[in-house]
Amino acid sequence: MMHIPRKRFGQNFLRDHCVIREIVAAIGPRLSDRLLEIGPGEGVLTRELLQSGAHLDVIELDRDLVAALQQRFAGAGRLRIHAGDALKFDLRTIASEARLRVVGNLPYNISTPLLFRLFEQLDVIEDMHFMLQKEVVDRLCAGAGDDDYGRLSVMAALYCQAQHLFNVGPECFYPRPRVVSAVVRLVPHTVLPDAGLVKQVSAVVAAAFGQRRKTLRNALKGLLDESALARAGIDPRARAEELSLADYVGLSRQLHP
Numbered sequence: 001m002m003h004i005p006r007k008r009f010g011q012n013f014l015r016d017h018c019v020i021r022e023i024v025a026a027i028g029p030r031l032s033d034r035l036l037e038i039g040p041g042e043g044v045l046t047r048e049l050l051q052s053g054a055h056l057d058v059i060e061l062d063r064d065l066v067a068a069l070q071q072r073f074a075g076a077g078r079l080r081i082h083a084g085d086a087l088k089f090d091l092r093t094i095a096s097e098a099r100l101r102v103v104g105n106l107p108y109n110i111s112t113p114l115l116f117r118l119f120e121q122l123d124v125i126e127d128m129h130f131m132l133q134k135e136v137v138d139r140l141c142a143g144a145g146d147d148d149y150g151r152l153s154v155m156a157a158l159y160c161q162a163q164h165l166f167n168v169g170p171e172c173f174y175p176r177p178r179v180v181s182a183v184v185r186l187v188p189h190t191v192l193p194d195a196g197l198v199k200q201v202s203a204v205v206a207a208a209f210g211q212r213r214k215t216l217r218n219a220l221k222g223l224l225d226e227s228a229l230a231r232a233g234i235d236p237r238a239r240a241e242e243l244s245l246a247d248y249v250g251l252s253r254q255l256h257p
């Protein structure tokens with residue numbers, strides 16, 4: 001039976017086989033890989049990924065699609081289908097000695113919380129390749145001074161290296177999304193930030209970008225005084241978008257635990 005796309009699950013299915021192959025080529029799956037696909041939908045990407053011979057886990061929220069996937073891939077021994085919410089999924093339950101390579105054409109309505117959930121589990125992740133709204137990819141890849149630089153850029157840079165790979169137009173999906181999409185590669189840093197540092201950087205970044213038109217002297221009032229800014233070597237007249245990740249880490253070290 002034909003599946004009717006559900007908006008509440010962010011269902012925009014990939015229809016363009018060149019794009020599907022381009023995504024798989026960017027991932028470059030190897031036989032020894034442990035892949036995890038988030039939101040396999042009808043399984044177009046799943047099918048191509050399985051051809052690499054790698055072991056693949058998929059997690060899908062829509063139970064109708066889970067049933068269709070079970071039917072479509074019955075007998076595919078290297079595939080495990082999990083019915084559930086990727087936002088609640090604990091990657092450690094499927095990780096083995098090999099770290100996971102996470103992929104997906106993500107549901108755009110939950111992409112930011114999903115990215116943060118994955119950032120918390122990077123110790124079991126080798127890399128990630130995602131299709132996202134181009135706007136989100138631009139924010140992930142932006143550096144200090146860029147138009148798209150913001151909270152997400154700084155927090156993502158704290159955890160990993162982000163690389164914009166290519167754009168994908170709305171005509172490649174059914175139903176067509178209203179926005180242009182893009183594929184991004186995210187590679188976790190070898191040394192990951194500890195929970196304490198993440199909490200502190202997050203607090204400073206939220207305050208700084210929460211009032212991005214203000215100077216840091218004013219935006220950070222109540223959190224860090226001017227002498228703390230001076231100790232971190234930050235000009236109190238600067239604005240949030242001018243500071244690099246290293247500047248934010250320096251500032252967060254001035255916070256009292």
Ligand SMILES: C[S@@+](CC[C@H](N)C(=O)[O-])C[C@H]1O[C@@H](n2cnc3c(N)ncnc32)[C@H](O)[C@@H]1O
Nearest residue numbers: 009012013014039040041061062085086105107
């Ligand atoms: C943009 S569609 C992509 C489907 C398929 N991979 C493709 O490219 O055609 C997103 C998929 O994620 C699923 N999904 C939505 N929310 C989810 C969640 N919280 N956890 C797991 N899957 C989810 C949707 O049901 C849908 O199948």
